[in-house]
Amino acid sequence: MLTEKFCRSYRCLVSGTVGVHALVRRAHEERVLSLLRDRGALSRAQIATRVGLSRTTLSEITGELLARGAIVVVNTDAKARAGSGRPAELLALDPHSGQFMGVDLGHNRVRVAVADASHEIIARGVSSYAAETPWADRLAAAFALIERTGRESGVTYQALQGVGVGLAGPQPAGSAQSGIVSDAFSRRFAAPVLVDNNTRFAALAEAIAGGDDVRDVLYVRLSDGIGGGLVVGGRLVAGRFGVAGEFGHITADRSGDVCRCGKRGCLETVASVPAVLRACRLATIEDLSAALATGDSTAITTIERVATAVGRVLADAALILNPEQIVIGGRLVRAAPGIVARAGAIVEAELVPAGGDRPRIRAARLGDDDGTLGAIAALFKQSPLLAGYPETAGSMQ
């Protein structure tokens, strides 16, 4: 309805009327293509709802796109097909026409996943290296992994449409590190390369995990360090200079410990894995799980304090951003899942004045491949039709 109203005013605005109908029609077509690129296979009903078109108008448009070969009918809806009744036909971009690769270059391992244009993961792999491995060797390990994974899965990378590479740590736009990585991948593959922080990619992966496609997500990861990512209006936020999502250096305790960044009492000095282990006088994250399981009072008190600090930081962020979901992930949360409910209660209490519906606070759903899945999702989101993420992210080649 909104779309139709706007098309009416738009038609008035571009007052020469020749070709305006076609212009509007193209805009509709592009929204359909962009939706399928972004979301994978969908039924006509799902498409109609999401692009705000009538079934009749949509039918005309999908008919033309099918005739033109831009989209195909796919049958991935096996579950519905097993049920009674004729299942709805699903439409998708031709899956054979594109491959999208996500790479996560972590501190001590590289992961890769490859999706086709219908969002099916057709290859994945992982390999390890020592934490101090120089960049050239990490890249060599990544390329060897990609080759091996392709061989094992029968994927030749001939139809590669894009490569998303996640790196650990903030990635300021134009940083040397992201430049090296971007150059290496661009030389290796004849496809656009997008380099970004792997925690931000994970945020995007969480936003669309389980088919939710939540458009406004605030994601924080509590691991050896603390990072985070924002999805606002369906798009990953890199920030003007590429360093959005630095939850780890928000001050949680002005009289706290000195952080590696030089400030005092950053959230990372309170809620990272090393900080928590130090406070509990424990050696490993497994020790922490065990201590919590046996009701160790130091561990329990520490985790409550940590959850309170995390909840306050998230509450402030939620007052500013008003997200639909707040997702807490990382190794600490896997060892101490109680953090989520406790931090959630703090957020709930602090949001009182804002009004409107409340954001949902939940634990991360995805495991260690959140970075690769998010990198692929970022590639899918890069439609040339939406002036979006890649234009602001900086590292696009």
Added chain:
Amino acid sequence: MLTEKFCRSYRCLVSGTVGVHALVRRAHEERVLSLLRDRGALSRAQIATRVGLSRTTLSEITGELLARGAIVVVNTDAKARAGSGRPAELLALDPHSGQFMGVDLGHNRVRVAVADASHEIIARGVSSYAAETPWADRLAAAFALIERTGRESGVTYQALQGVGVGLAGPQPAGSAQSGIVSDAFSRRFAAPVLVDNNTRFAALAEAIAGGDDVRDVLYVRLSDGIGGGLVVGGRLVAGRFGVAGEFGHITADRSGDVCRCGKRGCLETVASVPAVLRACRLATIEDLSAALATGDSTAITTIERVATAVGRVLADAALILNPEQIVIGGRLVRAAPGIVARAGAIVEAELVPAGGDRPRIRAARLGDDDGTLGAIAALFKQSPLLAGYPETAGSMQ
């Protein structure tokens, strides 16, 4: 370059090739139209840079748009014309084809401004009412003002393309207040109506003030209350439930005064005009200006404390959002402009670890018409071609 690369991959993706060239061309046309709708008159060189097209390709496209009457050559560049040399021709959407109205319904006055499609303000006005005036009477005052302003400026509102109405206070999506206002304006004018918080509109106005078109802005307003707005990637952020930008209820001092919201030590209890006057034991904002001018130590200390609190809240927000500019506005800043530099120094110190370039911190540029100008800017940003602000803002009719 980015655009061309993407068009290449896009062309592969929609693998049936019939009509694909036309599709890409339409996408270019739409980007040009959307840019002109969004930014007003621009030269061909400015357009080429902003949409990432070659001069040759752009020339073909503007040629066709001119022939079709969708755009016109305008001569608003009087200053350049006065200089030496032939000035660059400016292109714009036909200004006579559209009018855009911004209305700011405040606590005790209503303002209106009307722009044509070339972004020229062609009418403006203001009228007052008592703070306790019921909604029906406020709306009547607004319509009377709009009629009078139109009569005085010779604007008939025949070509009205949209009305943006800013309201005081958070505007949760679907709130009764915004519904009443939206219904009243929709009944009165045959144009889409967009209702939102007037502080958020002001944030958008500041982002584009002075022709900057800054894409990532964090805006906070220190007045009787404290509100704010975010522009992320060029788009105003309403939040999932329409209440983004609630800087006023971030906790600044956990042992501070009880806020009207029920929490303790919200930024509003520290840095709003009433809180500052209370702390300085002064009656009016003019008294505060006078006290600061005469070097009153209580006033100076209070303002330093306020600026520190504001700076810390903004620093946390900047760590999360990594904006290009941070804008501080409102009545308090006009009375005590030193707040900006002091808060800026705090932000600077707290951002240390993030890396990348630093956001610029500045005082608001616009005066009391920031709400109406922002409402108009929001209408210009509502291109049917970009899946943007109106889809997420909720109150669009």
